[in-house]
Amino acid sequence: MKTYQEMSKEELQATYAELQKQFEEEKAKGLQLDMSRGKPCSEQLDTVMPMMDVLTSKDLLQSEDGYDCRNYGTLYGIMEARQLIGDMIGAKAEQVIVMGNASLNIMFDTVERSMTQGVCGGIPWARLDRVKFLCPAPGYDRHFKICQYFGIEMITIPMHEDGPDMDLVEKYVSSDPAVKGIWCVPKYSNPQGYTYSDETVRRFANLKPAAGDFRIYWDNAYCIHDLYEDRSDSLLNILTECEKAGNPNLVFEFCSTSKISFAGAGIAAVATSKENLEWIRQGMTIQTIGYDKINQLRHVKYYKNIDGIKEQMKKHAASMRPKFEAVKEVLERELAPLGIGTWTNPNGGYFISFESLPGCAKKIVAKCKEAGVILTDAGATFPYGVDPMDTNIRIAPSYPTAEEMAQATDLFVLCVKLVSVEKLLKKAMAA
Amino acid sequence: MKTYQEMSKEELQATYAELQKQFEEEKAKGLQLDMSRGKPCSEQLDTVMPMMDVLTSKDLLQSEDGYDCRNYGTLYGIMEARQLIGDMIGAKAEQVIVMGNASLNIMFDTVERSMTQGVCGGIPWARLDRVKFLCPAPGYDRHFKICQYFGIEMITIPMHEDGPDMDLVEKYVSSDPAVKGIWCVPKYSNPQGYTYSDETVRRFANLKPAAGDFRIYWDNAYCIHDLYEDRSDSLLNILTECEKAGNPNLVFEFCSTSKISFAGAGIAAVATSKENLEWIRQGMTIQTIGYDKINQLRHVKYYKNIDGIKEQMKKHAASMRPKFEAVKEVLERELAPLGIGTWTNPNGGYFISFESLPGCAKKIVAKCKEAGVILTDAGATFPYGVDPMDTNIRIAPSYPTAEEMAQATDLFVLCVKLVSVEKLLKKAMAA
Numbered sequence: 001m002k003t004y005q006e007m008s009k010e011e012l013q014a015t016y017a018e019l020q021k022q023f024e025e026e027k028a029k030g031l032q033l034d035m036s037r038g039k040p041c042s043e044q045l046d047t048v049m050p051m052m053d054v055l056t057s058k059d060l061l062q063s064e065d066g067y068d069c070r071n072y073g074t075l076y077g078i079m080e081a082r083q084l085i086g087d088m089i090g091a092k093a094e095q096v097i098v099m100g101n102a103s104l105n106i107m108f109d110t111v112e113r114s115m116t117q118g119v120c121g122g123i124p125w126a127r128l129d130r131v132k133f134l135c136p137a138p139g140y141d142r143h144f145k146i147c148q149y150f151g152i153e154m155i156t157i158p159m160h161e162d163g164p165d166m167d168l169v170e171k172y173v174s175s176d177p178a179v180k181g182i183w184c185v186p187k188y189s190n191p192q193g194y195t196y197s198d199e200t201v202r203r204f205a206n207l208k209p210a211a212g213d214f215r216i217y218w219d220n221a222y223c224i225h226d227l228y229e230d231r232s233d234s235l236l237n238i239l240t241e242c243e244k245a246g247n248p249n250l251v252f253e254f255c256s257t258s259k260i261s262f263a264g265a266g267i268a269a270v271a272t273s274k275e276n277l278e279w280i281r282q283g284m285t286i287q288t289i290g291y292d293k294i295n296q297l298r299h300v301k302y303y304k305n306i307d308g309i310k311e312q313m314k315k316h317a318a319s320m321r322p323k324f325e326a327v328k329e330v331l332e333r334e335l336a337p338l339g340i341g342t343w344t345n346p347n348g349g350y351f352i353s354f355e356s357l358p359g360c361a362k363k364i365v366a367k368c369k370e371a372g373v374i375l376t377d378a379g380a381t382f383p384y385g386v387d388p389m390d391t392n393i394r395i396a397p398s399y400p401t402a403e404e405m406a407q408a409t410d411l412f413v414l415c416v417k418l419v420s421v422e423k424l425l426k427k428a429m430a431a
Numbered sequence: 432m433k434t435y436q437e438m439s440k441e442e443l444q445a446t447y448a449e450l451q452k453q454f455e456e457e458k459a460k461g462l463q464l465d466m467s468r469g470k471p472c473s474e475q476l477d478t479v480m481p482m483m484d485v486l487t488s489k490d491l492l493q494s495e496d497g498y499d500c501r502n503y504g505t506l507y508g509i510m511e512a513r514q515l516i517g518d519m520i521g522a523k524a525e526q527v528i529v530m531g532n533a534s535l536n537i538m539f540d541t542v543e544r545s546m547t548q549g550v551c552g553g554i555p556w557a558r559l560d561r562v563k564f565l566c567p568a569p570g571y572d573r574h575f576k577i578c579q580y581f582g583i584e585m586i587t588i589p590m591h592e593d594g595p596d597m598d599l600v601e602k603y604v605s606s607d608p609a610v611k612g613i614w615c616v617p618k619y620s621n622p623q624g625y626t627y628s629d630e631t632v633r634r635f636a637n638l639k640p641a642a643g644d645f646r647i648y649w650d651n652a653y654c655i656h657d658l659y660e661d662r663s664d665s666l667l668n669i670l671t672e673c674e675k676a677g678n679p680n681l682v683f684e685f686c687s688t689s690k691i692s693f694a695g696a697g698i699a700a701v702a703t704s705k706e707n708l709e710w711i712r713q714g715m716t717i718q719t720i721g722y723d724k725i726n727q728l729r730h731v732k733y734y735k736n737i738d739g740i741k742e743q744m745k746k747h748a749a750s751m752r753p754k755f756e757a758v759k760e761v762l763e764r765e766l767a768p769l770g771i772g773t774w775t776n777p778n779g780g781y782f783i784s785f786e787s788l789p790g791c792a793k794k795i796v797a798k799c800k801e802a803g804v805i806l807t808d809a810g811a812t813f814p815y816g817v818d819p820m821d822t823n824i825r826i827a828p829s830y831p832t833a834e835e836m837a838q839a840t841d842l843f844v845l846c847v848k849l850v851s852v853e854k855l856l857k858k859a860m861a862a
Contacts, residue, residue: 037503039502039503039504040502042499042502045499045501045502048501049488050488051488052486052487052488052490052492053487053488055483056483056484057480057481057482057483057484059483061483068473068476069695069696070476070479070693070694070695070696071470071471071473071476071693071694071695072468072470072689072694072695073470073695074695100531100532100722100723101531101722101723102719102720102721102722104718104719104720105718105719108717108718108719109718112543112547115547115557116543116546116547116557116581117580124557126546126547126555126557142717142720145717146717149548149714149717150547258503258720262501262502262725263501263502263503263720264500264501264502264503264504264505264720264721264722264723264724264725265500265501265723265724265725265726283580286539286573286576286577286580287535287536287539287540288533288535288536288539289533289535289573289689289694289695290533290695291531291532291533291695292531292532292695292696292723292726293695293696294693294695294696295696295723295726
């Protein structure tokens with residue numbers, strides 16, 4: 001079989017006509033499928049339902065140290081929840097503050113606090129002429145939007161299989177005092193599913209920032225989100241590495257149970273050094289009287305300990321795996337021989353990242369939408385929503401069923417073919 | 432019986448010696464009582480426990496419009512929760528956004544958004560040389576701390592029984608474009624328990640601000656928190672009055688169920704105009720993917736409607752009333768004849784406000800602490816923590832039992848007497 005690049009103009013024209021016909025047929029089916037967001041499906045949420053029964057009116061609703069979880073107070077969260085989350089990400093309970101239901105909110109508030117108050121006694125970023133964040137890309141669109149919202153300049157850092165381009169990271173961080181932060185999804189990265197290598201983590205821990213208030217935003221959203229029982233990535237502990245390197249204040253680590261318990265009603269946390277925690281506390285004590293401790297208690301009673309969480313994750317993996325496999329099967333079968341795209345093959349997380357021929361991603365996403373399949377907007381995985389090569393597409397297999405994913409991916413590959421042929425044909429006509 | 436002011440130097444000296452003796456005896460008892468914060472007691476929280484049973488693993492956890500409350504999404508909160516809160520404060524469901532567990536957090540975020548983004552297209556306050564808030568005082572310390580945190584200048588406005596001094600409010604608001612907001616607890620105000628008169632509310636609704644981005648922060652924390660069945664205050668609806676006055680964007684109204692359901696695990700909301708809501712949405716969509724909708728559903732299933740909330744509040748009133756009565760009984764019996772203090776007699780809310788002789792509040796609070804009774808810091812009810820006359824003390828009867836409150840108030844009046852005599856004696860000696 002010829003790749004599209006090897007085809008003559010006539011062959012491309014014939015292929016294009018055939019694909020056009022197929023597309024019209026598909027469009028007529030009136031599909032309505034959404035693979036745009038990393039949203040758990042109902043089946044996955046169903047496996048968490050017993051959590052709804054662990055606290056009843058017969059229970060005391062007290063923390064282990066006797067605190068009434070129904071009342072105000074306990075700003076850092078109850079100790080047993082801090083322990084549970086700490087065990088999940090490899091932090092000591094004392095390093096962890098458990099807050100509300102969304103780690104995104106904690107990240108937002110951390111940037112906000114830096115803007116209006118300054119970091120640990122530093123100048124408020126709002127008073128500086130320029131504040132910059134490094135943004136490994138493709139990355140998580142909501143990270144980038146926080147920067148945009150606060151007027152923080154974003155510098156794109158290429159992502160490799162072992163993490164961000166560390167030569168570039170080190171160069172920027174050590175030379176430019178306006179560089180105040182970097183967004184990282186270090187394990188099963190969004191959208192590629194890459195996990196930072198030990199060397200990458202160590203280089204992060206040993207950064208020598210020009211800015212004393214530079215911080216790593218370590219969004220460990222997929223810390224235990226393995227897809228397979230026989231293979232999984234492991235990530236070095238950034239908190240420990242930073243301590244070893246004598247840089248304990250360098251990192252804020254964020255996580256949540258949004259993709260472990262309930263996406264809308266989990267618990268979220270930040271883990272960091274004593275000094276950073278104290279800075280966070282100073283803001284929190286003005287912002288709130290405390291977060292929902294009953295929900296914290298509910299999580300502890302249900303999971304009991306880290307093994308309980310791991311058991312839950314096996315159920316989630318069982319639900320997610322067939323969807324990832326369905327996508328990869330179609331991509332492999334339909335696209336591998338044609339040379340018009342590559343994709344990642346992650347061991348965990350929520351996404352598969354697809355790379356089209358240059359200049360095709362936007363058109364592919366638009367074509368899919370035309371036939372009823374919604375993908376994340378092309379460009380969303382880059383700062384300012386602009387993918388310079390227009391190649392990256394994020395595929396989120398979590399929400400639809402495996403069959404729907406196969407169906408949606410069938411349409412997706414058809415659109416990839418169509419847009420790619422169109423592009424090659426234009427080139428051939430121009431030649 | 433003579434008032435202390437009528438006593439001769441010798442009588443004051445004898446009284447002082449006697450009070451000193453009593454104080455030492457009381458101190459020896461080693462009391463440990465906290466009447467510093469507006470915290471519900473366990474008994475009150477117990478009445479809410481059936482709420483823990485309304486959602487189980489057998490329930491669908493869907494909103495009325497079929498939305499899965501376990502999942503991400505629905506930024507404004509589920510419609511039935513918006514309706515419930517709307518009915519509580521007299522707003523249309525569409526005017527309400529239900530968020531997390533703390534209205535303080537919503538107020539903080541609203542000021543923060545104004546600081547970094549500007550209000551509805553206005554200049555971000557952080558870029559202005561001066562931003563000022565009017566602060567009716569005595570008032571709620573946490574409001575004032577938000578201003579202090581963001582470097583907002585506070586202007587004290589005297590509080591009267593019918594609300595803030597509106598002549599002064601109108602003068603500042605209409606003449607100074609740096610005045611961007613005012614903190615109000617319009618019903619059963621913190622700490623005096625005053626309710627704004629209809630005229631006051633109308634004058635608020637008809638303000639003509641010099642600043643287009645001036646907003647009223649209407650913290651309706653005690654909207655249905657009546658203490659007595661036979662008498663209660665009523666508050667005019669500020670949202671409606673603002674609409675009538677052609678000023679729909681003038682007010683943000685805040686409320687929560689913290690003192691209705693669980694103090695640490697309730698639901699909180701903001702109600703305002705369409706334009707203001709859209710401004711809030713623009714920030715929220717960056718800050719979070721959505722708040723805990725399961726807890727919203729739990730509240731709706733438990734209370735069903737506004738009548739359910741009213742029933743709950745009767746139980747709370749039954750628990751609170753004897754505590755308020757205990758305090759007032761002791762104050763009336765021990766202090767009324769002596770002319771060394773006045774206090775409020777609210778129909779609802781969480782506090783009694785006490786006014787000592789000038790220059791005595793700090794010393795009274797310190798004396799109480801010395802003997803084991805913790806009161807809110809003197810001064811806390813004023814901007815910057817400074818009560819210019821040093822007279823105001825906030826008494827929070829909600830947490831201890833009625834007996835403990837009687838005990839604590841016994842000690843309190845002893846300290847009031849002691850500090851007052853000391854002051855009068857000094858004056859007599861100097862004369």
